[in-house]
Amino acid sequence: MIKKIIAFSAHNKYLVLLAVVAMVALAVHTLKVIRLDALPDLSDTQVIIYSRWDRSPDIMEDQVTYPIVSALLGAPKVKAVRALSDFGFSYVYVIFQDGTDIYWARSRVLEYLSKIQPQLPEGVRTELGPDATGLGWVFQYALVDHTGTHSLDELRSYQDWTLRYAIQSVPGVSEVASIGGYQKQYQVTVDPNRLAAYNIPLDAVVKAVRSSNNEVGGRLLEWAGTEYMVRGRGYVKGTEDLEKTVVKVSDAGVPVLLRDVARVETGPEMRRGVADLDGTGDHVGGIVVMRDRENALNVINRVKDRIRELGNSLPQGVEIVTTYDRSDLIQRALGTLKHELLAEMIIVALVILLFLWHIPSAIVPILTIPISVLLAFIPMYFFGVSVNIMSLAGIAISIGVLVDGAIVEVENAYNKLHLWQAGGRKGDFHKIRLEALQEVGPSVFFSLLVIAVAFIPVFALVDQEGRLFKPLAYSKNLTMAIAAILAITLDPALRMMFTRMDPFRFRPRWLARAATTMAVGTYHSEERHPISRVLFRIYEPACRFVLRHPWKIIAAALILVGLSLPAYFHLGSEFMPPLNEGTMLYMPTTLPGISVTQAQALLQTQDQVLKSIPEVERVFGKAGRADTSTDPAPFSMMETTIVLKPHDEWRPAPRWYSSWMPHWLQPLFRPIWPDRISWDQLVNEMDRALQIPGVTNAWTMPIKARIDMLTTGVRTPVGIKVFGPDLKEIERIGGEIEGIVREVPGTRSVFAERVAGGYFLDFNPRREEMARYGLTIADVQMVVMTAVGGENISTTIEGRQRYPINVRYPRELRDDLDKLGRVLVPTPTGAQIPLAQVADLRLLQGPSMLRDENGFLAGYVYVDMAGRDIGRYVQDAKKLVESKVHLPAGYVLQWSGQYENMIRVKERLRVVIPITLALIFVLLYANTRSAFKSLLVMLAVPFSAIGAIWLFHFLHYNVSIAAWVGMIALLGLDAETGVFMLLFLDLSYGEAKERGLLRNAHDLDEAIVHGAVKRVRPKMMTVAAAFVGLLPIMWSTGAGADVMKRIAAPMIGGLVTSFLLELLVYPAVYKIWKRKTELRHMET
């Protein structure tokens, strides 16, 4: 079949070429419309229900979160409902099964939410979060006022009511969240003494304010044939309107106005987030949140266009300063990858050219690379795979491999043609060439197929890993598949294009010579080829040595494998390889409970220090949360985005060449020995400069941080969730479990979450006392809410803008416990009594955030384990915990964690890996027709592991799935080189046997040496192409390079060892095998 296709392509070369050109054109078009982003979309199908209500976490939990969670439990296709109650905010995350349509999911959530919404307390604002996640934070800006004439609340109003809507209407933008500045608020600060003196209860003030701000319609009036629309005006337009609100009329008819008992002014609304730019103090900023599954680059460009359009309408002297722009990263990352791809292609082309020393042959594989890469984008587009670092990395690691097919074909044709030429040109060379192509065609196709099949396990990954690595697997496999198809269509067609076997002879001579070199070339025998000669000289003695001591060599190889195991267990692990985003995110954390003022002071100091570092271009800090449901950060978590200057403007770090080498030469050395200070040095310097007591520094990068925060579940292999009604008890049980599980063999670390950390001031009403005064709980609470808390009681409507009105005691009357106790409660008898008379005030600590899972309060115990079968480990731990921990009624333990996933993946892999191996085996068997040989080929896998492990060890890399993906990619490669190795050994052996030269062991050795050594060129060529092709990745420093390095490193390390060991061990094993089987027959 394959041979027929090859023949067909060879005969209809122009048709094939035309088809390819058409496809390439289509691919170029696809590139323009395909989705671009830095990373694949990692988020679950998740809907956030976001509620706001200025209440403490436990009140939020009881009155808002819990009812919502319980209402949603029955919704269809829901995988889990996790919730978080924080001060003033409740986040309910409804996680749907993979593959659920997000808009379908959202309407289900709305449907279930509508049942519960009427039952929620008054004042709770519940809404569905945007169809986006924290990963959608693609662009951030700050408003900078150069004139100093605009107050922060003016800027915030401009941001909230003008800018926000303008940008939000850009297609692809889901939400624009405001941060920083002050939200304007009308503040009615009542003087309790005056209220007491006038004998006005606080609720009368509240009522008066509430009823002084409304507008109504009086339908229509008809006069003189005209209709008039009737309006009753009365919105509050300013502080004077409020001041004139009457609170009471005295018996004498004198009105008591609000201004008589209170101060009315505008001030800042309670802040749950502050922003700082360059350490210069409070700033107003905005965060553009992109809708899920959008083309980030396009969205950002549209946003920038919109901002440019708005330029003229900004308030005088105000400028929009970009503080974070992901398009930069995307462009740089894609640029790096494009650059690497190009470098790879060139290097691989050079390798091929060098090895073949024959341009017409080299052109075929060289052309195959870009075409197969380009064509791969077409199916990617239709599979919905976006172009990102991962998918491009998939292509990058396959470049060295995908030319293999072409190389082998060309090499074979080259060899055959050389023989034909050396043999006196018997027969039609066209036919010989076609035969040569057809001879290796199937095995080329199969070997490429093996590589593709080896990737099947990647598709068995689920959740985040799956989402992260599937694009890579897709792109790699698609590229490989296309390369495989091209190998049997385009390559024969192309090869047939160069039909001339004789040198051109025309004038001018130099042109003829050039044309000859380009189109005809000269054929050299392997022995005369410059590179082959060097290889022979090295490899032949080694091979002979190996054949003399086959067992020892095998033993040595096994020892090497054994030595690598401990190194493997020493490697750390990580979810995702680091992606250098070029922008830093500094995330200092304090313990929970820090106040706005302290947080803001801290933020500003930190930003000042950061800004003073010369490499820093801009610092934009955020403490607390932006006004979006995608940001559940409390004040104790600060996030500062540090935009750095371009790397070549960094401080120099002199290198060995800096002092004497001419400047124009230095750029050549920079990629290997950068002469600027490194990222890590910079981070270290910043870290040293920011040693602040009570603050732990974390240095990460914006996207990475968002990904990390995306996951709400347990991340460790094992997690024990303690469910129950009381958090204190949950925490106690957690602590108990922590101690017990630590004893289980195999435990690496246990950590029970501590939830306390919030500070509370409780007003505990004394019911007997209250009864004496005729007070109800609600009366007392009204005072706590208004006088102490400053509840927003109404909202002004001023054109497009809306501001809250709040009533509150002056600050100096509620800044200590004593004074708070003296807040007055109006009694039904008209008396006003201090709160302390009817309630106890108590300070205490409690949870600063509450976690609710499927309707229960939950505490997690994180368990990490190693060195044991996880299933059995969990069984043991379960048994121990069950026997030792006494659970009070109502408390439940649930064993969960990544191990669920691991077990699921394991179960899948248990099926998938044998199938994969079997498939590979079958493919190999189909190729080699020998079970032993197939097994021998697969022996390359442990050999490659040696190099991979040690390279990781020396490069100080952690093991992640990326590394495994690299290993799997290597597996296919190993199999391929193994097949070639064996193929040539077999060919040589068969030839010797045919010629009757196999008479004794020495003859066998000679045959093996001949097979191994004489055909080292094609083997070396394929490996060198793959190896050298990957090297530019290891040298690259651009954005996205680190991810690729982690994937390429095992391939590079593994290729080296597996190839060396294949060269050395295969002959040894082959010899023993042949001696045991065939030679013995012969000798007897």
Next chain:
Amino acid sequence: MSFLQVHCRGRTVRLALLIVPALLVVAALAIGLALGDGCAKQKQVAAQRYHCPMHPTYVSDRPGDCPICGMRLVPIDEKAGGEKGSDSSAVAPASNGSGPSSSSERKILFYRSPMDPSVTSPVPAKDEMGMDFVPVYKDQAAPESGVQGYAPVTVSEQGMKLAGIRTTPAIRGVLHRSIRAVGTVRSDERRIHQVTLKSAGYVERLFVGTTGQLVHEGDPILSIYSPDLLSAQSEYLHARQTVQDLQVSGMEEVRRGAEDLLNSSKRKLELLDVPETLIREIERTGTPQRALTFTAPVSGYVTARPVVAGMMVEPGTELYTVTDLSKVWIEADVYENEAAYLKTGQEATLTLPYDSTVQMTGKIALIYPVLDPGSRTLRVRFETDNPGLVLKPGMFANAELQIQSADGIIVPDNAVLDTGDRQLVFVETSPGQFAPRSVRVGLRGDGQALLLEGVQEGDPVVVQANFLLDSESRIRAAFSGSAK
């Protein structure tokens, strides 16, 4: 020869066996080095511990990701830990001789429960779950500094600056606790005079015609035609005439009778509030005056004037109320729960909510014996001078009373971190070294707190950024806890 060859070969083999793996390692090394990443870091890994920068209490023995948030773990800088006390450990070997690290030399102070560090035992023990108690060594226990869950903190100079840590010495002094009560200015009850007539009559003329007018003692205020007075005058004049007529009469009894009459009729006039001057005027003229003019009995403001000209007044009818405002009362309402602290004679600062320039002091003159059931307050009376008569009855005044005072160690209120169960103050023991001290707050007020224990006079206490120190201290404590 052949033996030698074999021998040689054997050696070559062995050599080769070494060379092959060595070559591979060298190759791998070369790649590793070429890629610029140093392998020197490798050395530190063995004893290094890692923690999550976001969740510092999660500690792991190898690098990786945090199980809670997925952040990359960072190596713990153990040197910075307060409990390691870098300088003290540097000095220790010299004084100890053998070095403190050898475990046999370490002195076990006590044993503590592995689950609850506050449960301790002097001898090895097991807890209820059968777990062995953990020994606590002297060098471990020393830095725990009394407050469980908190460790002392060492802060670099730069850290101090960045965090904005500021200290203030604790002082010995007196602290007052004050309450604020709302009061009303009232006229002194003792300085209110009512002008009344003791006889019926008709108001002829009003000299003081409006309320609020200021009158001085002796100023004429109104004249009255009173038949009773007129007849009393006539009576008096008649009696006087009779006395004069009888002066010559020898009849002692008659004369005395007339004199008695005169005296009683004069007395009557006096009792009817006819001023002495008027009586003399009558005597001089010898004719009774039809309308008599009355003068103000005291100086003060006319606070009520029910009388109008021409009005007929009955005896006892209020004509004027004159109030002397040179001294006024301020009556303040104090809530039940604070009333117990009040004493007569206690001083208070009185201020006017409208006029911040006025500030007076007053003394509690009286605590009313009865609680007002309507307002649920107890009334307290201050007496005060009224210079310039700024205090006007009916005005509101604020009274600030210092109800409690105590002397002791005083620190700013900001210095005390109150978690509800525990009050904590950070003291700078030596420059850059901060130790948590558990304190008991006796009294708070005026932004200051009086400490009953835990801090000595002169101790520099942290008044700014103590939240950060508190965090650091707890994190440090968590480290040393997990290290065991």
